[in-house]
Amino acid sequence: MTVRAVIFDLGGVILDSPLDVIASFERRHEIPGGAINAHVVGSGDGGAWARHERGEITRDTFLEVFRGELADAGLVIDTFQLMAEIDASIRIRPAMLALVDRLRQQGFRVAALTNNWTPFGAEGLASHFDVVVESVVEGTRKPERRIYEICLERLGVEASDCVMFDDLGPNLKPAREMGMTTVKVTSPEQVRAQIERLLG
Numbered sequence: 001m002t003v004r005a006v007i008f009d010l011g012g013v014i015l016d017s018p019l020d021v022i023a024s025f026e027r028r029h030e031i032p033g034g035a036i037n038a039h040v041v042g043s044g045d046g047g048a049w050a051r052h053e054r055g056e057i058t059r060d061t062f063l064e065v066f067r068g069e070l071a072d073a074g075l076v077i078d079t080f081q082l083m084a085e086i087d088a089s090i091r092i093r094p095a096m097l098a099l100v101d102r103l104r105q106q107g108f109r110v111a112a113l114t115n116n117w118t119p120f121g122a123e124g125l126a127s128h129f130d131v132v133v134e135s136v137v138e139g140t141r142k143p144e145r146r147i148y149e150i151c152l153e154r155l156g157v158e159a160s161d162c163v164m165f166d167d168l169g170p171n172l173k174p175a176r177e178m179g180m181t182t183v184k185v186t187s188p189e190q191v192r193a194q195i196e197r198l199l200g
Helices: 018-028 035-046 048-053 059-072 079-088 094-105 124-128 145-155 169-178 188-199
Strands: 005-008 109-114 131-134 162-166 181-184
Touching: 005 094, 005 145, 018 035, 018 079, 035 048, 035 059, 048 059, 059 079, 094 109, 094 124, 094 188, 109 124, 109 145, 131 145, 145 169, 162 169, 162 188, 169 181, 181 188
Parallel strands: 005 109, 005 162, 109 131, 162 181
Antiparallel strands: none
16 A cells, blocks of 8 residues: 555544544533534434534534534533533644654645534644645535545545544444545544554
8 A cells, every 4th residue: 555645534533533522512511421412413404403513503503503403302401601611622642643744744735624613724733734724614524425525636646545533433434435544533642643653
């Protein structure tokens, strides 16, 4: 296998995971563990979370609709507080960003492929990547096939030339089916070890 490009998810890989914030929120508010994420996954492409990540609804509309969805599922949740905590938790993992910079210095093309609800812009974090593909900008989200196609087109490589790192298995499945090598992320240390194993 000849690797020409590396694709990274952001949350839970380059950035701290929002899943940890959601789990903490559930514990503090005596909500069954995993209930919020189970609802997000179960609501599918037509749910408020997915629509927000595709940029189809505003933040205010999302907060209202998401609260209603959760209430219908028996979960009384202050969605404004939940999302404020998630937004406040977004922190860069310096060692991961250094790894991205090193890969580019060694000649690899590097992309960020992320589901998000606010564009990052061209400065700051985004400037460390050759390509940044954001769900809210593109109107498509992982695990929809189109967002992976956009990423490959902008990298200028074939799927078989890529390694993709993501902390969510369902987001890796389409990439694997398209021909990418995929790695489910559990820690920054694991990512570095896999980079050494796959790329040398």
